[in-house]
Amino acid sequence: MSRATTDFRARYGPWAVVAGASEGLGAEYATQLAAKGLNLVLIARRKELLDNLSIQLAKDYTVEVRTLELDLASDDIGTQVEAATRDIEVGLLIYNAATVVIGSFFEISLQTHLNELAVNCRAPMTLAYLLGQHMLKRKRGGIVLMSSLSASQGSPLIANYTATKAYNRLLAESLWDELRTQGIDVLACAPAVVSTPRAQESTPDSGTVSSTALPPRAVAAETLAALGKQPIIIPGRGNRLANLVIQRILPHKMAIQIMGRVMRSTYQKS
Numbered sequence: 001m002s003r004a005t006t007d008f009r010a011r012y013g014p015w016a017v018v019a020g021a022s023e024g025l026g027a028e029y030a031t032q033l034a035a036k037g038l039n040l041v042l043i044a045r046r047k048e049l050l051d052n053l054s055i056q057l058a059k060d061y062t063v064e065v066r067t068l069e070l071d072l073a074s075d076d077i078g079t080q081v082e083a084a085t086r087d088i089e090v091g092l093l094i095y096n097a098a099t100v101v102i103g104s105f106f107e108i109s110l111q112t113h114l115n116e117l118a119v120n121c122r123a124p125m126t127l128a129y130l131l132g133q134h135m136l137k138r139k140r141g142g143i144v145l146m147s148s149l150s151a152s153q154g155s156p157l158i159a160n161y162t163a164t165k166a167y168n169r170l171l172a173e174s175l176w177d178e179l180r181t182q183g184i185d186v187l188a189c190a191p192a193v194v195s196t197p198r199a200q201e202s203t204p205d206s207g208t209v210s211s212t213a214l215p216p217r218a219v220a221a222e223t224l225a226a227l228g229k230q231p232i233i234i235p236g237r238g239n240r241l242a243n244l245v246i247q248r249i250l251p252h253k254m255a256i257q258i259m260g261r262v263m264r265s266t267y268q269k270s
Contacts, residue, residue: 009037011185011228012092012142017041017085017131019072019123020097022049024196025146028216029094032224034061038092041085043068072097073118078126085131093131094144095124095168100161102267113160120164125171132175132184139183142227145172147190149239152246156260157267165190169232176231185228191219192239212238 016033020026022044030040034057042050047069054065068084070077099119101108128143135141147169148162155162172188179186193213219235226233234240246255 005036008224011140013038013089015039015041015085015088015090016092016094017043017081017090017127018094018096019043019127020095022046022053025194025216025219026094026096027053028220029096029224030057032217032220033092033094034063034065036224037061037063039064039088041066041068041088041090043070043072043081044097045069045071072123073099073115077123078130081127082130089138090131090134091138091140092142092144093127095127096146097123098146098161098164100158102157102263104157105159108160116160117164120161121167124168128171128175132179135184136179136182141183142185142187143172143175144187144189144223144227145169147172147188147232149190149192149234149243150259151190152243153252153255153259155263156256157263173231186231187223187227188232189219189223189226189235190232190243191235192242194219214239 016038018026018030018033018040021030021040021042023046026042026044030042030053034040040054040057040063042054042065044050047067050067050069054067057063058065066084068080070080074080097119099116101112101116124145128145132141132143135143145168146165148165150158150162151165151169169188169190172186175184175186176188191214195213195215214236222235223233234243250258
């Protein structure tokens with residue numbers, strides 16, 4: 001085991017919680033953390049996928065893996081996660097789970113919007129609060145919250161999702177400054193499109209994501225490398241350049257309108 005891997009485990013181990021770990025980016029986070037020697041608590045709704053991943057990671061990396069089948073929109077997520085981690089020392093939380101509903105705001109039911117808020121905002125805040133308290137007592141640990149490049153400006157057809165991702169970004173950035181002198185590293189990850197099964201399912205017609213989509217492996221690697229060094233990471237050089245143009249060069253009104261045209265051309269084809 002390399003010195004860098006040993007240092008990572010010492011700072012963020014011995015256990016990590018990965019929420020939204022059944023496939024795609026969450027599974028990649030779990031794999032890379034296992035490779036660094038961290039034991040894992042994997043959380044998601046799909047038990048079969050979780051169980052298969054846990055067996056593979058335990059076999060490949062000789063780490064302990066627990067699974068927790070859980071709907072992260074549930075009111076009792078805090079109670080369930082605390083019960084599942086009561087006897088272990090969690091040094092890292094990665095909240096990767098998210099719900100995204102695409103469509104005009106008023107064509108989506110209020111209950112669907114509220115569910116999106118529960119998974120994307122209430123759950124990460126709850127887990128960051130509960131697990132972060134223990135990290136604070138130990139004066140070490142890490143928290144990664146997933147935002148989105150779309151949260152840099154309003155994004156029509158994903159209005160509520162965009163707002164939830166802005167919440168995660170601002171929460172992580174705020175906690176980064178609050179906790180950085182107390183041994184706890186907090187990071188917001190704001191990717192653009194990631195090539196995951198969920199992204200493919202949500203793409204109409206071809207079912208294939210954009211050629212510019214980043215592979216989960218690259219997003220997870222960049223994020224874990226940035227933890228402890230900065231408050232936010234935008235994975236991918238091209239995405240960082242695009243964000244620079246959107247934030248520093250284009251008028252904000254124009255950025256919103258461009259995002260609207262892109263979303264409509266993708267999801268409202270006649």
